Amino acid sequence: MEKLYEGKAKVLYPEGEDTLRVYFKDEATAFNAQKRGIIPGKGVVNNKVSAALFRLLEERGVKTHFVEELSEREMRVKRVRILPLEVILRYKAAGSFAKRYGLKEGTPLKAPLVEFSLKNDALGDPLICEDAVLALGLARPEALEAVKATTLRVGEILKAFFAERGLELVDFKLEFGEREGEILLADEISPDTMRLWDMATGEPMDKDRFRKDLGGVEAAYQEVLRRVLGG
Numbered sequence: 469m470e471k472l473y474e475g476k477a478k479v480l481y482p483e484g485e486d487t488l489r490v491y492f493k494d495e496a497t498a499f500n501a502q503k504r505g506i507i508p509g510k511g512v513v514n515n516k517v518s519a520a521l522f523r524l525l526e527e528r529g530v531k532t533h534f535v536e537e538l539s540e541r542e543m544r545v546k547r548v549r550i551l552p553l554e555v556i557l558r559y560k561a562a563g564s565f566a567k568r569y570g571l572k573e574g575t576p577l578k579a580p581l582v583e584f585s586l587k588n589d590a591l592g593d594p595l596i597c598e599d600a601v602l603a604l605g606l607a608r609p610e611a612l613e614a615v616k617a618t619t620l621r622v623g624e625i626l627k628a629f630f631a632e633r634g635l636e637l638v639d640f641k642l643e644f645g646e647r648e649g650e651i652l653l654a655d656e657i658s659p660d661t662m663r664l665w666d667m668a669t670g671e672p673m674d675k676d677r678f679r680k681d682l683g684g685v686e687a688a689y690q691e692v693l694r695r696v697l698g699g
């Protein structure tokens with residue numbers, strides 16, 4: 469079937485006017501696609517984890533693009549106009565934040581921190597401040613406020629959910645879309661887009677195992693799925 473769009477980890481297929489089918493691939497990229505590989509079974513994990521988390525968030529009143537799971541690797545979502553922003557929420561310093569400010573990974577932050585990056589592969593998704601988002605007309609002020617408030621709410625819900633499953637949510641990335649004047653949480657929420665540390669061992673259980681060549685990547689993804697579904 470004709471593709472609407474193929475990204476690094478997902479393929480979008482058009483359905484009707486209102487919905488899309490998302491297919492989750494096993495391909496993995498890191499560092500703006502300079503590093504590439506395959507994580508066997510990743511597509512299944514990311515589809516199932518995303519579906520479970522979108523359902524949880526919907527139950528708690530967060531509006532998302534999720535409609536239903538279609539198969540092991542596919543979900544149906546509402547069509548939205550994606551805002552060209554990556555919204556990152558951090559609880560502890562890690563990854564690009566730790567590097568930028570010369571901090572040890574795991575340094576706690578005094579308060580949850582929301583950061584924005586411009587979604588632009590050619591520019592390497594540069595960090596962008598809220599005033600620049602508004603000055604460039606990338607989002608209306610009300611939309612930006614809604615995105616920020618929703619991100620903090622999503623963080624509260626997910627942090628508690630993962631803590632009950634022995635996983636510490638360190639940071640995560642969200643994307644939002646607009647549809648009929650409404651802001652909906654879109655894209656995916658998976659071990660590709662979150663940092664999750666095992667509370668017992670401190671071990672990363674997410675894409676950092678791939679980024680840093682730590683081994684056990686496939687097993688970590690399967691374990692996250694097991695804990696998410698295990699309840």
Ligand code: C5P
Pocket residue numbers: 554556562563564565593639640641660661662663675
């Ligand atoms: O690399 P950095 O520390 O900026 O990443 C913060 C969080 O956002 C991590 O959980 C990472 O997996 C996620 N992220 C993402 N897609 C990107 C950049 C970061 O999902 N393009």
